[in-house]
Structures are given as structure tokens and as C-alpha cells.
Amino acid sequence: MAFWLVFLTAFALALIFTPIAIKIAPKIGAVDVPKDDRRMHTKPVPRFGGLAIFIGTTTALIFTVYGVLPMYQKYFAEAYPGAEFIDQPVSKMTGVIVGGVLIYILGVVDDLKGMPAKVKLLGQLVCGGVAYYFGVRINFVTNHFSALTDHIFFSGAISLVITLIWIAGITNTVNLIDGLDGLSSGISSIASLCLAYTAYIHGAYLTAFAMLALAGGALGFLPYNFHPAKIFMGDGGSLFLGYMLATLSIVGPMKGATVLAMIGPVLVLGVPIFDTGFAILRRLANHRPIMEADKGHLHHRLMAAGMGQRRTVLTLYGISGVMGVAAVLFSRDLFVEMLGLVAIAAMYIYIFLTDANHWKVSLxxxxxxxxxxxxxxxxxxxxxxxxxxxxxxxxxxxxxxxxxxxxxxxxxxxxxx
CATH class of the missing domain: 3.30.70 (Alpha-Beta Plaits)
Known part of the structure; x- marks a missing residue:
């Protein structure tokens, strides 16, 4: 019941605050005006929806960490023996919340005033540093490929570098897929739900609570963001979603399920990660700046194949769902089944990214x-x-x-x- 309460709190708040954000956006200049042919919309659309996601998720998270858990600690200790939040301090979650507030502000400033890519990246690293300071860090990963040791441990400096790369990488990956109505919020919801379930079955209940709060916030916003979108989340929303996914996945020790900390999010976010990697290689091959936007992303290819926005987004939802199931299978050491699902998803992604025969001319x-x-x-x-x-x-x-x-x-x- 407590898990559903956290999810529904975030969902309801996001659902309530999204119409409010729609009204506020024009008054503060948070409107996306189509300026180039990369835009999929033809009319100005408010881009302040990240406010609803931020309020819903953060409120539910604070309610959980500082309200539900302390109040019912004895109950949780009996109902969930061995749960990680019984022994772990809440300081890590404090770091996630503080860093989340900062990165949301960073995104809003970018939405309203604009910001050079290097400055925005620096801001992301600072937010990652805040989380690291509070103990949200990658100190080790599970080693499935050697009988000599179960884990590979990192020193302080290496741990810092890996943690910052991880947080900035996942944050930007989610930010880059925010190109179609409902795409980023939908895939983030799928990722959060899959990671929440994976955390739950391995006893990482605090992470499960937090992931459900994030999923609730994203899903509460989605009805207004699905095509045709009444509002966009803006960089404030996409950076916040990416940052929360990155930090929450490494917020606590997963004991034998350390795979959640690294492999889980990589699999669940396989579509945007693959698309981002392919975009970088494509731009390098064409001698173009890595940060320069283009129309070669996976969702552009799907639309060029004759799909509209709805079908394109639903197709990517389906692939993300398959990858999410693969993440769950991997966390349960079902490697053969996991590889089968990943191979199927990778095949479809590769076909749409490389096969020119799928470019359809619609007259x-x-x-x-x-x-x-x-x-x-x-x-x-x-x-x-x-x-x-x-x-x-x-x-x-x-x-x-x-x-x-x-x-x-x-x-x-x-x-x-």
C-alpha cells in the first residue's frame, strides 16, 4: 500500500500542476516557437511542463524519505526484513533531492535564457558532484566474468570520475530523446517502473519507492504531453528526469544485485543510449560538431519510414519495454533470455537507423x-x-x-x- 501511495501522490500532483504550468508558461516566456525544420510542431507550444514533474516527484520523494519511512520504520523492519533503508542513512537521498532541485533550476534557466552546451554540461557535473558529496557514488560493480573476485572496486578519484560520467551521460541521454511528443516522458516512465520492480525484488526498497515517485511524476504529465502535445517538459523536465534516473539507480548498495547500479539503466534506456551513440558516430564521420542537432535520430528515421508521431512514439515505447524486461531478466541472472530480447530490439533499431529502403516518400x-x-x-x-x-x-x-x-x-x- 505504501508503494502505491507514493506513486499516486506524484501522479496526482503532476496531473494537477500541468494545466497550471500551461497557463504560467506564456507569462514568463517559456514557449517553444518552431524556428527550424527539425521541429515537429508548427505552432508555439508552452515548454514549462517540467514544473509538474518536478513538484510531483520531489514532493512524493520528500514525503517518503522524511515522513513515511521514519514514521513506519518499525513496520517496515518487520514487513521487509533486510530492507536497505533500515540500515542506510537518508543522507544519500538528501543529495539526490538537492541535486535534483539544482539541475531543474539549470534546465529552467536554459529554457528561458538559453545556455551554451559547455556551460550546461558544467552545471550537470556540479549537480553530480553534489550527489557524490552526499554519498551517491559508484564504488564498485559486480564482476560476472571472473571467478577470482565478485566485485571490481574503484578508488576515490576513479569513483568520482565514473560517477560524474555516469550522471552526466544518462542525464544527456534522456535530454536528447525529448524530440517527439511524449517520447522522453514515456520512456522515462517505463525505465522508472522497470527499475522500481528490479529494486523491489532485490530488497532495495528505498530505491523502489523513489523510482515509483519518478514514474508517477512522469506519467501524470504524459496525458498533456502525448501527441498532439499541449505542453513540452522543456530542458527543466528532461534534465531532471535524466538526473533522477542516473542518481537513483546508484543511490544504495544492491548487495548481490549490484547490476541494477549500472547494467539495469543501460538496458532500460537502451533505445536513447544507442541512438545517442549512433548520433555521435554519425556526426564524427560527417566531420560535424558532436553537439550539433540533426534529423538523423531514430525517431526521425521512423517518421521517414512513413510513421506519424503517435506510431513512432508507441513503437519506441514497445522497444523500451522489451529492453526493460531484459533488464529484469539480467538482474535475475537469466542471461540467455536477456540476450535474446536485446538481440531482437537491437535488430529493429539497427534496421531503422541504417536501411535506406525504409525511407518512404509520401506524396x-x-x-x-x-x-x-x-x-x-x-x-x-x-x-x-x-x-x-x-x-x-x-x-x-x-x-x-x-x-x-x-x-x-x-x-x-x-x-x-
Whole structure:
């Protein structure tokens, strides 16, 4: 019951505060205006939804750590013998909360004023340092590949570097997938629920509570963020989600289930991690800046294959769900089954990222206002947005075959639903 209470508290608060954020956003200038062809929306949309996720998650988390657990510590000790929160101080969770507040503020400043990528990365590292100071750190990982030792331990300096890389890496991974309506919030919800279950079955109940709070906050926001989105979460929301996933996954000792600390989130977030890695390699190969945005991400490829936003997002939800199940299987030492699921998911991701045959040209004839002007050739043909490397070639091929008076324009793919 206590687990459901934490989840429902975060869910309800996020659901209540999202409409409030929609009203506040225009007043403070937190509006996303489509400025380039990478944007999937055509009208200005508020981007202050991170406020609802932040309030819902943080309130539920504070309520759990400083209210529920101390009040019912005796009950939990009897109901959940060996639970990690019985022996572990709450200082680590304090570090997560403080760092979460700071990174949310960092994201809001970026949403309102803009921020250079290097400055934003520095801010993420500072927030990671705050968590590290409170004891949220990667000191060791489970060694499944050697009979000589069960764990690989890290010294202080190495632990700091690995922890900061982990937190910044996961934070940016979630931030980078915030490109379609409901994508980042949905995948973060799936990841949080899978990690909550994995933590629960291994006795990491404090982590399970916290992950459920995060899932509740993200799911409470999702109804307003799913296509067509009434509000975006903004960098404040995406950085907060990524930071919380990164820190909560390493907040406590997992005993024999240390895999949760590293492999679990990697598997659950396999889609955005793979997409981010592929994007970095793609930009390096094309001699372009790593931080430069493009239209070659997995969700762009899926839309180029003929899917609309809803189908693209639901497809990525499905792949993320498969990877989440793989994470649970891995934590239970079911390696063969886990590898089978990962192989299936990786195959589909690879096909959509590399196979040019999946680029679909969608022609839509838009009739003119009258039959007379239509006869005169005043007809517009739209093609769905393609990956950059194929876009110009397809345009040229079509234009060469079109009679005079017919134009070729790009469609953002949002009007097919």
C-alpha cells in the first residue's frame, strides 16, 4: 500500500500542476516557437511542463524519505526484513533531492535564457558532484566474468570520475530523446517502473519507492504531453528526469544485485543510449560538431519510414519495454533470455537507423480551391521529411518528373494522424 501511495501522490500532483504550468508558461516566456525544420510542431507550444514533474516527484520523494519511512520504520523492519533503508542513512537521498532541485533550476534557466552546451554540461557535473558529496557514488560493480573476485572496486578519484560520467551521460541521454511528443516522458516512465520492480525484488526498497515517485511524476504529465502535445517538459523536465534516473539507480548498495547500479539503466534506456551513440558516430564521420542537432535520430528515421508521431512514439515505447524486461531478466541472472530480447530490439533499431529502403516518400495531392485553378496546374505535392542524406536527392528526382505549376514542399509528419 505504501508503494502505491507514493506513486499516486506524484501522479496526482503532476496531473494537477500541468494545466497550471500551461497557463504560467506564456507569462514568463517559456514557449517553444518552431524556428527550424527539425521541429515537429508548427505552432508555439508552452515548454514549462517540467514544473509538474518536478513538484510531483520531489514532493512524493520528500514525503517518503522524511515522513513515511521514519514514521513506519518499525513496520517496515518487520514487513521487509533486510530492507536497505533500515540500515542506510537518508543522507544519500538528501543529495539526490538537492541535486535534483539544482539541475531543474539549470534546465529552467536554459529554457528561458538559453545556455551554451559547455556551460550546461558544467552545471550537470556540479549537480553530480553534489550527489557524490552526499554519498551517491559508484564504488564498485559486480564482476560476472571472473571467478577470482565478485566485485571490481574503484578508488576515490576513479569513483568520482565514473560517477560524474555516469550522471552526466544518462542525464544527456534522456535530454536528447525529448524530440517527439511524449517520447522522453514515456520512456522515462517505463525505465522508472522497470527499475522500481528490479529494486523491489532485490530488497532495495528505498530505491523502489523513489523510482515509483519518478514514474508517477512522469506519467501524470504524459496525458498533456502525448501527441498532439499541449505542453513540452522543456530542458527543466528532461534534465531532471535524466538526473533522477542516473542518481537513483546508484543511490544504495544492491548487495548481490549490484547490476541494477549500472547494467539495469543501460538496458532500460537502451533505445536513447544507442541512438545517442549512433548520433555521435554519425556526426564524427560527417566531420560535424558532436553537439550539433540533426534529423538523423531514430525517431526521425521512423517518421521517414512513413510513421506519424503517435506510431513512432508507441513503437519506441514497445522497444523500451522489451529492453526493460531484459533488464529484469539480467538482474535475475537469466542471461540467455536477456540476450535474446536485446538481440531482437537491437535488430529493429539497427534496421531503422541504417536501411535506406525504409525511407518512404509520401506524396499528398492537395486540391486547389476550385476546379478551374486545379486544371491550370495549381496543385501542391507534399513529401514527408527525410533524413538529410536522402532529402535533396528525392526532391530533385520528384521535381524532374513534375509538370509546371506543381511544387514540392516538406511536411513535418504531424498531419497524418
Amino acid at each position: 499528398k495531392a492537395v486540391p486547389a480551391e476550385s476546379a478551374e485553378t486545379q486544371i491550370n496546374g495549381n496543385t501542391e505535392i507534399k513529401i514527408e521529411t527525410l533524413p538529410p542524406e536522402a532529402e535533396e536527392k528525392v526532391k530533385m528526382d520528384i521535381e524532374q518528373q513534375m509538370p509546371e505549376g506543381i511544387t514540392v514542399t516538406e511536411s513535418d509528419g504531424t498531419d497524418d494522424e
